[in-house]
Amino acid sequence: MITVVILGLGNVGSHLFKVFEKTPGIKVLQVYTRSISKETSQNQKMVSNIKDITPLADVYIAAVGDDKIKQITSQLPFTQKLVVHTSGGAALEDCSDSNRKGVFYPLQTFSKNKAVDFNTIPICVEAENEKDLSLLTNLGSLISQSVSVISSSEREKLHVAAVFVNNFVNELYHISEDILTQQQLDFSLLAPLIKETANKIEYLTPAVAQTGPAKRGDKNTILKHQKLLSKQQQEVYQLLTSSIQKRNIS
Amino acid sequence: MITVVILGLGNVGSHLFKVFEKTPGIKVLQVYTRSISKETSQNQKMVSNIKDITPLADVYIAAVGDDKIKQITSQLPFTQKLVVHTSGGAALEDCSDSNRKGVFYPLQTFSKNKAVDFNTIPICVEAENEKDLSLLTNLGSLISQSVSVISSSEREKLHVAAVFVNNFVNELYHISEDILTQQQLDFSLLAPLIKETANKIEYLTPAVAQTGPAKRGDKNTILKHQKLLSKQQQEVYQLLTSSIQKRNIS
Numbered sequence: 001m002i003t004v005v006i007l008g009l010g011n012v013g014s015h016l017f018k019v020f021e022k023t024p025g026i027k028v029l030q031v032y033t034r035s036i037s038k039e040t041s042q043n044q045k046m047v048s049n050i051k052d053i054t055p056l057a058d059v060y061i062a063a064v065g066d067d068k069i070k071q072i073t074s075q076l077p078f079t080q081k082l083v084v085h086t087s088g089g090a091a092l093e094d095c096s097d098s099n100r101k102g103v104f105y106p107l108q109t110f111s112k113n114k115a116v117d118f119n120t121i122p123i124c125v126e127a128e129n130e131k132d133l134s135l136l137t138n139l140g141s142l143i144s145q146s147v148s149v150i151s152s153s154e155r156e157k158l159h160v161a162a163v164f165v166n167n168f169v170n171e172l173y174h175i176s177e178d179i180l181t182q183q184q185l186d187f188s189l190l191a192p193l194i195k196e197t198a199n200k201i202e203y204l205t206p207a208v209a210q211t212g213p214a215k216r217g218d219k220n221t222i223l224k225h226q227k228l229l230s231k232q233q234q235e236v237y238q239l240l241t242s243s244i245q246k247r248n249i250s
Numbered sequence: 251m252i253t254v255v256i257l258g259l260g261n262v263g264s265h266l267f268k269v270f271e272k273t274p275g276i277k278v279l280q281v282y283t284r285s286i287s288k289e290t291s292q293n294q295k296m297v298s299n300i301k302d303i304t305p306l307a308d309v310y311i312a313a314v315g316d317d318k319i320k321q322i323t324s325q326l327p328f329t330q331k332l333v334v335h336t337s338g339g340a341a342l343e344d345c346s347d348s349n350r351k352g353v354f355y356p357l358q359t360f361s362k363n364k365a366v367d368f369n370t371i372p373i374c375v376e377a378e379n380e381k382d383l384s385l386l387t388n389l390g391s392l393i394s395q396s397v398s399v400i401s402s403s404e405r406e407k408l409h410v411a412a413v414f415v416n417n418f419v420n421e422l423y424h425i426s427e428d429i430l431t432q433q434q435l436d437f438s439l440l441a442p443l444i445k446e447t448a449n450k451i452e453y454l455t456p457a458v459a460q461t462g463p464a465k466r467g468d469k470n471t472i473l474k475h476q477k478l479l480s481k482q483q484q485e486v487y488q489l490l491t492s493s494i495q496k497r498n499i500s
Contacts, residue, residue, distance in 0.1 A: 089471045107439060109446055109461060114453055120442045157433045160475040161426040165440050166447045167462035168490040169419050174456035176411040183407045190415050191452060192370045196359055197416045198448035202441060203364055206424035211359055212417035221339045225410040239489055240418040
């Protein structure tokens, strides 16, 4: 049995809490959250004073914003325990020095009211020593089939790559929605294309999956498209078109 | 029974051929392709001389590149028949004047060896008269639950929006793969994130689904990320970050 305290009840914290609670072999002792809501007030595990956190857990998971990791982890009322964060963007060193440091980074996008299947989520773990690394690996394996030991410098790259396929892809969805809404066309017309574009990547490399006017070098269509766009949309169109075309040359 | 001749056996043509062949109520009379391959040579329906195309079909579907539509459709050995193209980027008028014009545009990305489920693919139809529009709508309904009448000017916008969510999204996958490969990290680590980013869009608008450093205005992470990227990757990072951030202001 691995005993856990979760620090923070945002998107990541609340999803971790849910999956840990239903997983045999994991026991959540407490959840620290500054603001206990109506929803959570009935739950005996909720703690709103950081000084009330038990020193008896195997691991403390700080699921808070990158800029809050140091602050929260340095206020814990004990030392020499394993305290980890869940961030793709923060280094191992961002945890306070008063405890043993680690990282437990679930590589996924979490929204509060959208359930996720942890079983397929890559859990990236890091720790200062073998014993802690092994505990984090075990904890990850209880909720996911995919646990990888990833160093801080590797995780940095992984995180920036994740920004491209998540935040930036979502911004392209947003621009596309803007274009359709302006024409009173329903964005849901693109839903099957959006899904297939993502699904293809399981079978084909991005290089092989690419199609369209930039790839074909179809200048007429590219010119026609640019005339339909706002100045800002044009900039994105041009940059990504030239990014695709540079691959054709090289 | 709707009788069809398919002109062209590229990605779109071959997928249409496959789905038409297995759909009751549709009969493919012929498929025109200049180069008959080993694979297709056993099939009696294949025709490599455009003069051999039967004048007896209800509809002729030119599934060829935008720049080939006029050429192919103007060589057909008959007049006054319904001849349509399958392109998002070409106008109704791009079909030859010698026959009745129309469009039968399946809004999806097709790769030769990846099966697709036509049932969910939006089919966008357009024609010069009601009777032809009704025939194309019926044909679409036999293979898909989603048939929409879309004008040429609407289809233009739809097509450019499709380029954003398909070609440009795929380019972001490619950049992200580049970043990971350089670090000897496996691109498949991002597969669940890629899928979830696409799936979210069925439940959440892009505005609500957005997360990450640009949305949060997390300058430290943005600076850290840019240092990890090549000059070209930085340009894309900056432009899409500022595109996200401009939404926060307005």
